[in-house]
Amino acid sequence: MQIKETTNEGLKRAYAVTIPAKEIDARVSGEVKKIAPQVRMPGFRPGKVPANLVRKMHGEQLHAQAVNDMIRESVDKVMADNKLRPAMQPKVEFGDGYEEGKDAKITVELEILPVVEAPEIEGIKLERLTVPVKDEQVDEAVQRIADQNANYKDAAKSKKAADGDQLIIDFVGRVDGIEFEGGKAENTPLVIGSGQFIPGFEEQLSGVKTGDKKTIKVTFPADYPAQHLADKEAEFDITVQAVKVPAETKVDEEFAKNLGLDSLDKLKELIRGQLEQETSGLTRTQMKRQLLDTLAAGHDFAVPQGMVEAEFDQIWAQLEQEAARSDDPAAMLKEIEVEKDEYRHIAERRVRLGLLLSEIGQKNGVEVTPNEMSMLIQQAAQQYRAEDRERFVEYVRNEPMAAAQLRAPLYEDKVVDFLFDKAKITDREVTREELEAAIEADEQEAAEKPKKKAPAKKAAAKKAPAKKDDAEKKPAAKKAPAEKAAAKKDDGDKKPAAKKAPAKKPAAKKPAAKK
Incomplete structure (x- = not known):
């Protein structure tokens, strides 16, 4: 040879x-x-x-x-x-x-992969913005739960239904004069203004009274799950059995027990934990961005263009999917096309950060254990049908690149946590609004500032501006250095794909008339 x-x-x-x-x-x-x-x-x-x-x-x-x-x-x-x-x-x-x-x-x-010198990781300085959960926030959250679990009492028969009132109705739906499956129900509760039924349904029932009969006309959404009803005009014959008004829900021990908890204190403890978990996630996102910017500012080595193209293709495919789901796909595609070079720059930064984090992890013995990997595979398999799960598990176990891609997000998190442990962190107490504003400000600053090449090899160099959606590339594993990044909500530098259109109402729950 x-x-x-x-x-x-x-x-x-x-x-x-x-x-x-x-x-x-x-x-x-x-x-x-x-x-x-x-x-x-x-x-x-x-x-x-x-x-x-x-x-x-x-x-x-x-x-x-x-x-x-x-x-x-x-x-x-x-x-x-x-x-x-x-x-x-x-x-x-x-x-x-x-x-x-x-x-x-x-x-x-x-x-080939570049030779990357692991940076000096001792003494990285980070600021952690913390949000204490106050008693009044817990009380407000409990009250919201009470409002969402409101009881209703019968109103006077002369009462005209308004937003927030509950109707008990019978209805029969027809398309082209023919009743359709799922379009008929009796004694169905409906809160006006809740958005529970398809657009136009609830609005036409505002002002009805107990005993009223009314025929309304609506059009099923184009994306309605039942394809034979999508975009079709329909008539519903409505009989109002009762009009009910909200009754006061008392927040007490009995209320907590009705929710399946031992006491009101247990409910508040649960709510406090949820609020703390939400804010700690935001805190981690903000601190992770600082860490990535510090690392990016000190390194500007060449990266394999094949990896950059693969990363860019992944970003672009996600953007196109989001555009396709928007109200005006053509306009959104035109908007993101203008920023195409910027997204390519983002892909390059992701790859560079991924290689850098990988080098740090390997030099410091960070690894994903076999047990952790097994759990990852089993969790990923749950997204498939039961009959396909075993085949997916076998595929991942026999395909190194598939296993590497699955391993990458967890490996990255472990490297980031390792660096957090090494960093010098100072805490500053802020409100949730201030924390969210700080994250938003970083994104806005990144959008407005021109991109600048970072100075080479300074471990804790001056902070580089966060690039839009500059979520780091998942670090490469030892056996598969070319791992691709998987998009994550906790990416330190997250950029929205484009301006999102208002969310559409979800499709049906129960009868065909409902969303």
Whole structure:
């Protein structure tokens, strides 16, 4: 086997590999000898079929397998002999085609991972914005729960229904004069203004009284789950059985027990924990952004463009999906197209941060344990149908790149937590509004400031502006350095894809008339 380097520019490498025909033939001959004892042929005793006949019968298959095996071995030898760390799967092609009996000539092209010096991690300074949960916030949250679990009492028969009132109705729906499945119900509760039914339904019942009968006309949304009703006009015959008004819900021990808790104090304790969890997530996002900006500011090494393109493709696909779900897909696509170069810059920064975090993690023994990996696989499998879960688990266990991509978010979190432990952190108490404003201000600052290259190699250099949606690339694992980032809500530098249109009301719950 002959190997010759043809390209060595930056992170790009290319090699011309020649596998002599005689070596291929020798490999095929060896395989013929291996299988000959198992070959059966009329007129010959078992195991006594001549090699030339075995080769005539199975030669084409054995030859193809031999060539494939030797190409794989040659690529492995290129990597080993040159001590290469490929950023992504090498591109392997036959040079001038291939014919049996001739030398196999292939080209191997790849990008290698850059040599990244792990930065000095001691003494990184971060500010942690903390939000204490006050008693009045807990009380307000409890009251909201009480309001959402409001009781209703019968109103006077002359009472005209208004927003917030509850109706008990019977209804029958028809499309083109024909009743449809799910369009009929009796004694159905409906709170006017709740958005429970399809648009236009509740509004037309404002002002009705107990005993009233009314026919209303509505149009099912274009995205209605029942396709045969989507975008169709319908009539509903309504009978109002009762009009009810909200009754005061007393927040006491009995209220808490009705929610399945032991006491009002237990309810408040649960609410306090939820509020603290919400704000701690925001705190982590804000602190993580500081950390990433500090790391990004001190490093500006070249990164494999193949990884950048893969990351950009992932970002762009997500943007296109969000645009497609908007009220005006064409306008949103036009808007993000203007920022295409910026998103490519974001992809490059993600890759650079991913490689940097990976280097830090490997140098400091950060790893995802087998038990953690097993839990990740099982959790990911839950998104598939029951009959497909075992196949997904098997796929991940046998496909290193799939496992690496699944491992990446957890690995990154562990590296970030490791760096938090090493950092010098000062706490500053703020309100939730101030914390959210600080995160928003960073995003706005990033949107307005021009991008600047960071100075090379200063561990705790001046803070670089946070780039829009500059969520870090997931760090590469030891066995799969080319891991792709997976989008996460806790990404330190999150940029909304584009201006989002107001959310559409969700589709139906119960009868076809409901959303």
